[in-house]
Amino acid sequence: MFRTIKAQIxxxxxxxxxxxxxxxxxxxxxxxxFVDSLELTQQAVVKVSIVRELERDVIDLQxxxxxxxxxxxxxxxxxFNLLMDENQSNLTRLAQLTTQQQNSDLYLDYxxxxxxxxxxxxxxxxxxxxxxxxxxxxxxxxxxxEFEILFSNITINHPPPKSLQDPLEKAKYHVARAENFLLxxxxxxxxxxxxxxxxxxLLAKFQINKQLKSNKNFQAAIDRLNKLERDFLQLTHIxxxxxxxxxxxxxxxxxxxxxxxxxxxxxVTERLSNTNADVEQAxxxxxxxxxxxxxxxxxxxxxxxxFMTYRIMLPINTITNxxxxxxxxxxxxxxxxxxxxxxxxxxAQAADVFHEKNKQTATLLEQSxxxxxxxxxxNTQLVASNQKVEQATASKSMFLANMSHEIRTPMNGIxxxxxxxxxxxxxxxxREQLTKAAxxxxxxxxxxxxxxxxxxxxxxxLDIESTEFSVESLFANVLANISNRAKxxxxxxxxxxxxxxxxxxxxxxxxxxxxLLNLCSNAIKFxxxxxxxxxVDFQLNDETRVLILLFEVADTGIGMNPEQVSRIFDSFxxxxxxxxxxxxxxxxxxxxxxxxxxxxGGNVSVKSEQNKxxxxxxxxxxxxxxxxxxxxxxxxxxxxxxxxxxxGRAGFLHTQYIEKTxxxxxxxxxxxxSATLEDISSKDAVLLDIEDQQIFRTHQGSIxxxxxxxxxxxFVTNSQPSNLPNQLSAMWPAECLSHPFTPQQAxxxxxxxxxxxxxxxSNNVIFTNEHQVGQYEGHVLLVEDNNINQVVAGEMxxxxxLTFDIAEDGQQAVTKIINSxxxxxxxxxxxxxxxxxxxxxxxxxxxGHNKLIICGLSANAMKQDYTKAKxxxxxxxxxxxxxxxxxEDLMAKYxxxxxx
Numbered sequence: 001m002f003r004t005i006k007a008q009i010x011x012x013x014x015x016x017x018x019x020x021x022x023x024x025x026x027x028x029x030x031x032x033x034f035v036d037s038l039e040l041t042q043q044a045v046v047k048v049s050i051v052r053e054l055e056r057d058v059i060d061l062q063x064x065x066x067x068x069x070x071x072x073x074x075x076x077x078x079x080f081n082l083l084m085d086e087n088q089s090n091l092t093r094l095a096q097l098t099t100q101q102q103n104s105d106l107y108l109d110y111x112x113x114x115x116x117x118x119x120x121x122x123x124x125x126x127x128x129x130x131x132x133x134x135x136x137x138x139x140x141x142x143x144x145x146e147f148e149i150l151f152s153n154i155t156i157n158h159p160p161p162k163s164l165q166d167p168l169e170k171a172k173y174h175v176a177r178a179e180n181f182l183l184x185x186x187x188x189x190x191x192x193x194x195x196x197x198x199x200x201x202l203l204a205k206f207q208i209n210k211q212l213k214s215n216k217n218f219q220a221a222i223d224r225l226n227k228l229e230r231d232f233l234q235l236t237h238i239x240x241x242x243x244x245x246x247x248x249x250x251x252x253x254x255x256x257x258x259x260x261x262x263x264x265x266x267x268v269t270e271r272l273s274n275t276n277a278d279v280e281q282a283x284x285x286x287x288x289x290x291x292x293x294x295x296x297x298x299x300x301x302x303x304x305x306x307f308m309t310y311r312i313m314l315p316i317n318t319i320t321n322x323x324x325x326x327x328x329x330x331x332x333x334x335x336x337x338x339x340x341x342x343x344x345x346x347x348a349q350a351a352d353v354f355h356e357k358n359k360q361t362a363t364l365l366e367q368s369x370x371x372x373x374x375x376x377x378x379n380t381q382l383v384a385s386n387q388k389v390e391q392a393t394a395s396k397s398m399f400l401a402n403m404s405h406e407i408r409t410p411m412n413g414i415x416x417x418x419x420x421x422x423x424x425x426x427x428x429x430x431r432e433q434l435t436k437a438a439x440x441x442x443x444x445x446x447x448x449x450x451x452x453x454x455x456x457x458x459x460x461x462l463d464i465e466s467t468e469f470s471v472e473s474l475f476a477n478v479l480a481n482i483s484n485r486a487k488x489x490x491x492x493x494x495x496x497x498x499x500x501x502x503x504x505x506x507x508x509x510x511x512x513x514x515x516l517l518n519l520c521s522n523a524i525k526f527x528x529x530x531x532x533x534x535x536v537d538f539q540l541n542d543e544t545r546v547l548i549l550l551f552e553v554a555d556t557g558i559g560m561n562p563e564q565v566s567r568i569f570d571s572f573x574x575x576x577x578x579x580x581x582x583x584x585x586x587x588x589x590x591x592x593x594x595x596x597x598x599x600x601g602g603n604v605s606v607k608s609e610q611n612k613x614x615x616x617x618x619x620x621x622x623x624x625x626x627x628x629x630x631x632x633x634x635x636x637x638x639x640x641x642x643x644x645x646x647x648g649r650a651g652f653l654h655t656q657y658i659e660k661t662x663x664x665x666x667x668x669x670x671x672x673x674s675a676t677l678e679d680i681s682s683k684d685a686v687l688l689d690i691e692d693q694q695i696f697r698t699h700q701g702s703i704x705x706x707x708x709x710x711x712x713x714x715f716v717t718n719s720q721p722s723n724l725p726n727q728l729s730a731m732w733p734a735e736c737l738s739h740p741f742t743p744q745q746a747x748x749x750x751x752x753x754x755x756x757x758x759x760x761x762s763n764n765v766i767f768t769n770e771h772q773v774g775q776y777e778g779h780v781l782l783v784e785d786n787n788i789n790q791v792v793a794g795e796m797x798x799x800x801x802l803t804f805d806i807a808e809d810g811q812q813a814v815t816k817i818i819n820s821x822x823x824x825x826x827x828x829x830x831x832x833x834x835x836x837x838x839x840x841x842x843x844x845x846x847x848g849h850n851k852l853i854i855c856g857l858s859a860n861a862m863k864q865d866y867t868k869a870k871x872x873x874x875x876x877x878x879x880x881x882x883x884x885x886x887x888e889d890l891m892a893k894y895x896x897x898x899x900x
């Protein structure tokens with residue numbers, strides 16, 4: 001059973017554990033004994049301290065009683081009560097400590113007797129206080145009053161004959177002497193003073209009796225002297241009573257209490273001595289037991305150490321040396337302990353197996369060394385290949401960036417010239433052709449921007465700005481861009497946004513617009529029939545003020561299967577090869593969208609069904625601006641109601657928009673229009689959903705009646721048919737709102753609908769008029785090396801009524817400004833030969849032209865480009881291709897408007 005080393009070690013360990021547990025048990029008993037003795041000692045010390053405190057307090061009680069006896073001080077009573085409470089508390093504590101120990105009857109008897117004496121002492125003191133108080137009251141209220149009355153009774157108002165005056169004066173003298181003895185008695189209660197007091201009263205009576213023979217009025221004085229004597233005797237009786245309590249009864253109780261306290265102290269001390277003797281005996285016994293167990297433990301530990309050394313350690317050491325030799329590849333003739341039947345034998349057998357395997361390992365090692373040499377050669381080739389790939393990636397990114405910039409420069413000229421031409425007088429055919437050319441140029445520019453953005457993202461140089469922007473402006477710009485594209489394919493576009501969305505947010509509006517435009521452009525591109533729906537919602541965390549902006553773009557296009565969905569966000573990828581041929585495109589749009597959204601802390605997801613359409617969902621994390629309002633605010637409430645008639649349940653106009661404006665409205669089916677005409681008053685307004693010509697022809701009669709009644713009428717139409725709003729406005733003087741529209745445009749439309757001056761408007765259809773170029777005063781220096789860009793910028797400046805000079809490079813610009821510094825503003829291109837825009841700006845600032853307005857022109861629109869321009873000393877920075885509106889905004893910022 002005990003042949004294995006494990007069993008033997010377990011047996012020895014169990015024996016040692018038993019010894020250790022026994023040792024622990026003895027130590028525990030010794031510790032408990034010591035703790036008990038320590039507790040008893042502590043209790044004894046506490047008891048002794050309590051008893052001594054009782055003795056001290058009783059002496060203090062006596063002292064306060066004597067103080068009160070002499071002075072009748074209220075503080076002595078207060079101190080007495082405090083000491084009495086402390087004594088009662090100490091006796092209670094002493095009784096509690098005594099109850100916890102054995103043989104406590106004698107202790108408790110002493111404590112009970114002490115409590116009785118203390119209670120008697122307290123009651124006697126109460127009697128002393130009562131007697132002292134009665135004496136004081138008797139003196140103040142009776143004796144003093146009687147003395148005053150007596151003096152007044154024996155006073156003669158009209159001087160009597162001299163023979164009668166002498167006895168009264170003597171009487172008053174004896175009364176005064178009696179009062180003096182009274183005061184002496186109050187200070188020192190002596191029986192001799194009592195007799196003196198009575199004698200003086202007797203003499204006063206004698207003198208007054210002499211007057212009674214001739215004047216009976218002095219009988220009251222005799223009566224007052226008798227009462228005075230009785231009251232004084234009562235005072236002496238009270239004084240003797242409480243003095244007896246203080247000097248005899250209370251002193252005896254205090255002495256008895258002190259005797260019991262000393263006896264209790266003696267008992268506690270004796271008990272403490274006995275306890276200490278018991279503890280010393282217990283500790284001696286424990287020490288002897290511990291010594292015996294220690295000797296046995298040392299013997300067993302020594303035996304265990306010898307056993308472990310000769311049976312385990314030495315054989316293991318020998319086997320270890322064998323393994324060390326085997327690891328070094330040395331040859332072993334024999335392995336010791338192979339015949340043992342325990343774990344050492346198993347270890348020796350393992351060494352024997354290892355010996356055999358070692359021979360095989362040597363062969364495998366040689367083969368591995370050959371393979372490692374080949375692997376190192378491959379790794380070297382791989383490092384070289386990685387370096388080439390990294391260089392190729394960097395070169396590709398640089399090439400894409402440079403090529404994009406070089407292409408943008410001529411594109412700037414093309415688009416600029418087209419914009420200028422479109423502002424000139426053209427035939428309808430020419431304008432249509434130029435518009436298509438400009439649209440194609442914008443598509444090409446979008447492709448160039450995608451390539452440039454892709455190269456920036458790939459190089460990790462694309463920055464996301466954080467600036468406050470108008471949500472309404474962002475929506476308006478996006479809808480303006482996609483409306484024309486959808487119009488080419490006669491597609492309906494629906495746009496709905498949560499009207500509670502904050503009007504100002506903090507983020508990168510350019511990148512958000514880019515994401516939306518990419519998704520909407522894709523939806524239009526891959527949809528032949530149907531409509532595009534854009535829904536905007538948000539989630540706001542009230543604590544962190546972080547807002548998650550939610551976009552959902554849904555189409556009724558070709559859709560995708562699951563395999564196509566899985567790779568739709570990859571770069572240079574569309575649904576399949578045929579898709580690329582049928583619809584065109586670089587395949588970069590959705591890849592850029594994904595990476596832009598991730599840079600803004602959001603995510604993109606898609607759900608699609610083939611031949612039914614796709615829905616893209618985007619979440620973007622933004623911050624809210626301070627003190628911002630919501631997209632739609634409450635309008636001034638008109639006196640009338642709004643009657644909204646729609647063909648469907650939802651309606652073309654989101655009812656949340658109407659509710660947010662605060663208008664009182666009724667939403668009814670369009671089929672109830674004719675039946676509701678009588679309920680509509682002249683103060684009300686009517687809003688109708690008109691889907692197509694057939695709908696408005698069906699309800700034309702009802703609409704005519706509304707217009708004839710001079711009611712305010714408005715229409716809401718789909719994007720298609722596009723000529724429907726013009727037809728409606730031509731037939732009736734009514735406002736018309738066509739999809740897609742922003743929440744603010746909807747609110748403005750509702751406000752115009754209730755505006756009584758709407759009839760004075762020349763155009764009843766809500767749309768954005770063509771921008772009229774403003775006129776400004778100033779002389780501009782255009783620093784541009786490209787001839788086409790010079791022409792484009794020059795024409796735009798002319799349209800604004802500005803004069804300008806041209807410089808081909810930065811050096812020429814510096815020379816012109818130094819020779820003739822009459823320029824109001826400098827348009828400084830960045831990339832130019834001889835001297836670039838940055839260097840030219842720094843040179844001008846160094847030469848003292850610090851007030852000269854310098855605006856940078858570049859095709860680069862990254863954050864570091866703006867920062868670099870600011871550091872060079874430029875006041876502003878605009879991006880090519882130049883747009884008339886952007887350039888006009890710049891001039892309006894720095895130049896005065898023309899007075900002509």
